[in-house]
Amino acid sequence: MVQTLTTLKESPSQTAGPYVHIGATPNWVEITGVWDEDLGLVLVGPETKGERIIVKGRVFDGSGNVIKDALIEIWQADADGLYNSPEEKRGKADPNFVGWGRQPTDGTTGEYRFETIKPGRVPYKDGRLMAPHITVWIVARGINIGLHTRLYFGDEEAANAECPVLARIEHKFRLPTLIAARSEENGMPTYTFDIRL
Amino acid sequence: MQRKAILSEVSGPRQEQMTGLEGGFYQRDRSWHPAALTPQYKTSVLRSPQYPLLALENTISEMTGPRFGHGTIGPLDNDLIRNFAKTGDAIGQRIIVYGRVLDENARPVPGALVEFWQANAGGRYRHKKETYLAAIDPNFGGCGRAITDAEGRYWFRTIKPGAYPWPNGVNDWRPAHIHFSLFGHAFAQRLITQMYFEGDPMIWQCPIVSTIADKAAIDQLTAVLDRNATLPMDALAYKFDIVLRGRRSTMFENRMEGN
Numbered sequence: 159m160v161q162t163l164t165t166l167k168e169s170p171s172q173t174a175g176p177y178v179h180i181g182a183t184p185n186w187v188e189i190t191g192v193w194d195e196d197l198g199l200v201l202v203g204p205e206t207k208g209e210r211i212i213v214k215g216r217v218f219d220g221s222g223n224v225i226k227d228a229l230i231e232i233w234q235a236d237a238d239g240l241y242n243s244p245e246e247k248r249g250k251a252d253p254n255f256v257g258w259g260r261q262p263t264d265g266t267t268g269e270y271r272f273e274t275i276k277p278g279r280v281p282y283k284d285g286r287l288m289a290p291h292i293t294v295w296i297v298a299r300g301i302n303i304g305l306h307t308r309l310y311f312g313d314e315e316a317a318n319a320e321c322p323v324l325a326r327i328e329h330k331f332r333l334p335t336l337i338a339a340r341s342e343e344n345g346m347p348t349y350t351f352d353i354r355l
Numbered sequence: 356m357q358r359k360a361i362l363s364e365v366s367g368p369r370q371e372q373m374t375g376l377e378g379g380f381y382q383r384d385r386s387w388h389p390a391a392l393t394p395q396y397k398t399s400v401l402r403s404p405q406y407p408l409l410a411l412e413n414t415i416s417e418m419t420g421p422r423f424g425h426g427t428i429g430p431l432d433n434d435l436i437r438n439f440a441k442t443g444d445a446i447g448q449r450i451i452v453y454g455r456v457l458d459e460n461a462r463p464v465p466g467a468l469v470e471f472w473q474a475n476a477g478g479r480y481r482h483k484k485e486t487y488l489a490a491i492d493p494n495f496g497g498c499g500r501a502i503t504d505a506e507g508r509y510w511f512r513t514i515k516p517g518a519y520p521w522p523n524g525v526n527d528w529r530p531a532h533i534h535f536s537l538f539g540h541a542f543a544q545r546l547i548t549q550m551y552f553e554g555d556p557m558i559w560q561c562p563i564v565s566t567i568a569d570k571a572a573i574d575q576l577t578a579v580l581d582r583n584a585t586l587p588m589d590a591l592a593y594k595f596d597i598v599l600r601g602r603r604s605t606m607f608e609n610r611m612e613g614n
Contacts, residue, residue, distance in 0.1 A: 165381075165459050166598045170388050170572045172549040173396075173563060174534070177480045181472030181498045181534055187482055189496045192438045193429060219401040227484075233420065233542045243419035245540055258421035280415050293416050297547055300398030302389035302566050304547055306417075327409060355402050 171303035178229050178297060183262055198231065198260030201274045205254035208237030208275030212343060213309065215351040216268045217296060224268030225355075228298035231260045232272055232309075234291075239278030276311070276347075282322040289314050289321035296353060309351045312339045378603045379413035380543045381459055389566035396562045397523055417543040423468040425502050432500050435473070435513035439496030446492050447476025447514025449590035452550070452578065455507040456537065459601030463507025464544075467599075470500045470536040471511065478519030478529075487519050512590065518557050530557035530564065537597060544599040551577045552593065 179187045183196040202210060213232070217225040235241050240251035242258075251257070255275065263270045279287040292309040310318055318324055318337065327333055338349035391403035411417070431438040436445045452471075456464040474480045474497065477489035481497050501509040516531050533550045551558050551573075558564055558577065567573050575598075584592035 164461060165601065166457060166461050167387055167572070167575065168381075168383065168459055168600050169546065169548050169575055169598045170567050171546060172389070172534075172566075172576065173399075174536075174547045175549075176484060177472065177482045178534070178536075178547070180480060180482060180496075181470045181500075181536055184472075184496065184498045189439065189481055189498060192496050192498055193432060193500075197423070197427070220403070220405060221401050223401075225402070231545070233416070235416070241415065241419035242421070243540075244422055245419040246415070248415075256421060282414055283412065288414065288416075291416065293542055295542070295545055298402065300396070300400075300402030302391055302393060302396070302399055302403075304545060305404065306411075306542075306545075308416075323411060323414070326411075332406065332409075355404055 173299060173302050174229060174297035174304070176227055176299040178227075178299075179262055182229055182260060186262055196260070198258055201256060201259045201272065203254050206275060207252050207255070208277075210273070210346060211276050212271065212273055212346050212348040213292065213338065213351060214269055214271040214348065215338070215353060216270070217263055217298070217353045217355070219300075219355055224263075225298055226263055226265050226268045228263040228270070228296055228301075229260065230263065230270045231258065231295040232274070233258050233293040233295070234274065235277040235280050237275055237278050239280045239290075241280075279317065284322070286320075286322050287317070288323055289317035291321075291323075294351070294353070301355075305355075307353065308336055309349070310337045311349060312337050379418065380541065380600045380602050383600065387567075387569060387572050390568075393562075393566040396566055399566070413543055418541045420538060420540055420542040420544065422466055422540070423502060423538065424466075427468070428500055428502060433509075433511035435471075435495065435497065435499045435511065437512075438499060440494040443494055445475070445495035445514050447495075447517075449512070450515050451510060451512050451584065451586065451590050451592040452533065452595055453508070453510035453584065453592065454578075454595040454597065456503045456509065456539070456597050456599060457507060458539070458544075458599050460604075462601075463503070463505075464539050464599055465503055465505045465507055466540075467503040467507070467509075468500065468538040469503065469509045469597075470498070471513075471533050472498045473513065473516040473533045474519055476514050476517050478517030478531075489517065489519065515552070515591075518555075523562055527562055528557055528560065530555045530561050535597065537599060539599040541600075546597075546599060548576060548597070550593075550595050553577055553579050 236252040242251040338351035479489040578593040578595035
C-alpha cells in the first residue's frame with residue numbers, strides 16, 4: 159500500500175436554514191440581551207475614507223420570486239484597495255473601515271442594503287489591476303453551500319473592460335449579471351445588485 | 356495608466372511575493388459537499404444556481420478576511436444555558452460542546468469566530484416564523500459564539516436540542532443538531548454547517564443530512580460523546596472538530612527559505 163496523505167477533508171457544508179438569523183443577527187429577530195449589537199451592521203464611520211455609497215438588491219429564486227429569508231455578507235477593500243485583514247501583506251488598510259458587512263434580506267420586501275464606501279482597485283496575482291469589486295456571499299434555507307459572487311460597478315466601464323477576472327468569463331452574456339447599475343437615492347450614489355439563482 | 360505600467364514591470368514571482376499571493380487555497384471538493392440541487396430537500400430545487408459556477412482562482416479578495424478580536428465577545432456568549440436566562444437556567448440535557456478549528460493541513464486556526472444557534476430541548480426555535488407546537492423556553496435564546504484560542508480550540512455550554520418536524524415531506528424530522536458558522540483567516544474559508552450527535556437514528560432519515568452523498572462526510576459532522584470531558588454531576592461533553600480550507604504550500608514557487 160502506498161503512503162497516505164496527511165491532509166484533512168474540509169467539513170462539508172450544510173444549509174444555513176430558515177433560522178440563520180438567530181445566530182447571525184439575533185437582535186434583528188428579537189433575541190435581545192445576549193449581545194448588544196449584531197455584527198456587521200455598520201461598515202462606515204465619520205472617519206472612514208472614501209466615497210459613501212449604498213449597495214442594495216434582492217435575491218430571486220428560480221421561479222423569479224424574491225427570497226425573504228436570506229443572509230448576505232460582503233467583503234471589500236478600502237478606498238485605496240487594501241483589505242483590513244492580517245492576511246493583507248501590501249500595506250495598512252484604513253483603520254476606520256472594517257470592510258465586512260452582514261445584512262438579512264428584509265422579511266417583507268426581500269431587499270438587502272449596505273451603507274459602505276466604493277473600494278479601490280486590487281491587483282490580480284500577476285499584478286494587473288482588477289476592477290473595483292465587492293465580494294458577496296449568500297446563504298439561506300435551501301442553499302446547501304454558501305454562494306460566492308462579486309459585485310462590479312456599472313460606472314467603471316474602463317476598469318471592467320480590462321479586469322483580468324472578468325476577462326476569464328467564457329459566456330459573455332453572464333457578465334452583466336455581475337455589474338451593479340448606479341443611480342442616486344436621496345443624494346447618495348446607489349448601486350443595485352440583484353442576485354438570481 | 357502609469358501605475359499599471361509600473362506594475363507590469365514587476366509582474367511574475369516577485370510581484371506575487373509583494374502581493375502576498377503565494378499559495379492559494381485548495382480547490383473545494385464539491386463531491387464531499389452537498390450538491391446545490393438536491394430534490395429530496397425541496398427548497399433547494401428553486402434555490403440552486405441554474406448556471407454552472409464560474410471558476411475563480413484565489414485573489415487577494417478571497418485570501419483575506421475579517422478578523423474578530425477576543426474583545427468582540429462577552430463572558431456569557433458561549434453559555435446558552437445562561438445568556439438569555441430570565442428566571443433560571445434553560446431547560447434540557449446540559450451539555451458542553453468543544454473542539455478545534457483546523458485547516459486541511461491539520462494546522463489549528465486561531466482567532467476564528469465560531470457562531471452557533473439551535474432549537475431548544477423540545478425542538479422549538481425562538482423565531483417569529485416558527486410554528487411547531489413544542490413549548491418555548493423563556494430562558495433559552497438559542498444563540499452563542501466563541502473565538503478560538505492559540506491552539507484553535509473553542510467550547511460552549513448549552514442544552515441538547517430536540518428533534519423536530521418540518522414541512523418537506525408530510526412526516527420529515529430533523530435530527531438533533533446545532534448550526535455552526537465559521538470565519539477562518541480568509542473569506543475563501545467561510546463556512547456554515549451543522550453538527551449532529553453520535554448515535555442519533557434520526558440522522559439517517561433526514562433529507563437535509565442526505566444532501567451529503569458520502570457517509571464519511573456525514574460522520575465528519577457527527578460529534579462524539581467524550582466521557583472524559585464530562586463534568587461529573589453536571590454536563591455531558593461532545594467533541595466536534597471543524598476543518599476549514601487549507602492553503603497550498605509554496606515550495607519552489609517564490610520563497611527561498613521555504614515555509
